Amino acid sequence: GAVVSQHPSRVICKSGTSVKIECRSLDFQATTMFWYRQFPKKSLMLMATSNEGSKATYEQGVEKDKFLINHASLTLSTLTVTSAHPEDSSFYICSARDQLAGAYNEQFFGPGTRLTVL
Amino acid sequence: AQSVTQLGSHVSVSEGALVLLRCNYSSSVPPYLFWYVQYPNQGLQLLLKYTSAATLVKGINGFEAEFKKSETSFHLTKPSAHMSDAAEYFCAVSRNFGNEKLTFGTGTRLTIIP
Numbered sequence: 001g002a003v004v005s006q007h008p009s010r011v012i013c014k015s016g017t018s019v020k021i022e023c024r025s026l027d028f029q030a031t032t033m034f035w036y037r038q039f040p041k042k043s044l045m046l047m048a049t050s051n052e053g054s055k056a057t058y059e060q061g062v063e064k065d066k067f068l069i070n071h072a073s074l075t076l077s078t079l080t081v082t083s084a085h086p087e088d089s090s091f092y093i094c095s096a097r098d099q100l101a102g103a104y105n106e107q108f109f110g111p112g113t114r115l116t117v118l
Numbered sequence: 119a120q121s122v123t124q125l126g127s128h129v130s131v132s133e134g135a136l137v138l139l140r141c142n143y144s145s146s147v148p149p150y151l152f153w154y155v156q157y158p159n160q161g162l163q164l165l166l167k168y169t170s171a172a173t174l175v176k177g178i179n180g181f182e183a184e185f186k187k188s189e190t191s192f193h194l195t196k197p198s199a200h201m202s203d204a205a206e207y208f209c210a211v212s213r214n215f216g217n218e219k220l221t222f223g224t225g226t227r228l229t230i231i232p
Contacts, residue, residue, distance in 0.1 A: 004161075034219065043208065043224045044162075093161050107220060109154075109161035 002028045004096050006110035013084055014118055021079045021113045023094030029074040030096035034107060035067075038091040050077040074099075084117045091115075120145045122192075122209045124223035132231045137181075137196040139226050141209035144190065151192045152210040152220065153183055162208065168192060179203070204230045 003026040013019050023033055031052045036044040048069050049057045056069035066088075068080040077096075081088050091114050095107040125140040143149055150169050154162040166177025173185040183194045192209060209223040 006161075041225075043222045046219050046221075049219060091159075095162075106164060106167065109163070111161045112159065114159065 002026075002096075002098050002108040004094065004108045004110040006092075006094055006113050008113060009111060010114045010116075012116045012118065015085050016083055018080055018082045019084055019115060021081075021092055021094075021115075023077045023079070023096065023110055025075045025096040025098070025108070028096075028098040028108075029100065030077075031074060031099045033071060033077040033094055033096045035069060035077075035079050036093045036095070038093060038112075040091075044093060047079075081115065084115070086117045089115055089117045120149065120211045120213060120221050122151075122211045122221065122223040124207075124209050124226050126226055127224065128227050128229065130229040130231055131199045133201055134198050137194070137199045137203065137228065139194040139207050139209075139228065141183075141192045141194065141223060142190050143192060143209075143211050145211060145213070147213055150212045150218075151183075151185065152212075153177065153181070153192075153194050154208045154210060154222075155179075156206040156208065156225075158205075165194070165207075199228075199230050201230050201232065204228055 005024045007022045033050040035047045038044050047062045050069045050071040052071045058064045071077040093112045095109045121144045123142045152167045153165040156162050165181050166175045168175050168185045176182045181196045207226050210220040212218040212220050
């Protein structure tokens with residue numbers, strides 16, 4: 001299957017700093033990528049839909065100025081957590097859809113990024 | 119709006135026993151349904167998907183699920199549990215194929231008893 005990578009896999013930062021997380025589709029092109037947040041022992045919550053070349057679509061309740069999403073190419077989307085605070089600590093997972101695969105909405109998930117804000 | 123409900127946040131079965139993880143969906147349109155597995159500190163891996171073709175769907179690692187419209191269910195089964203099946207399992211629904219977002223259930227943690 002298609003491969004999606006995330007970098008870094010784990011990051012620890014101080015409160016007030018910004019952190020950038022990269023999501024890459026390694027062997028396919030993805031016009032659409034999704035960013036999820038997963039709290040401990042909880043389900044995945046969709047944060048935003050990232051579309052190549054256009055603004056991201058944020059889910060209700062997600063602060064777009066805090067969680068900046070950029071999808072500059074068909075293989076890369078980035079999530080920047082600005083002015084991070086301890087409550088932003090979470091597991092962030094991206095997914096990407098292979099635009100050419102013809103699969104029924106199959107999204108390929110990255111391995112996730114564990115963010116810890118001190 | 120679409121949603122899925124996973125009954126049982128924790129399920130324990132003995133090695134070699136039947137695995138049954140329950141998922142019920144709610145959808146105003148014919149749904150596309152998915153089961154994903156997540157191992158600790160990892161992303162999600164697709165086990166199987168229902169896309170309005172055959173109602174009995176076979177996936178990887180010996181798992182299968184049956185779409186039952188009358189019961190609005192899409193339960194996941196495996197005839198014989200293996201220790202490596204211990205993980206978190208998520209049921210998800212989307213409205214159709216394309217760039218539609220997935221709505222996930224709350225997950226079921228499967229524990230295998232030796």
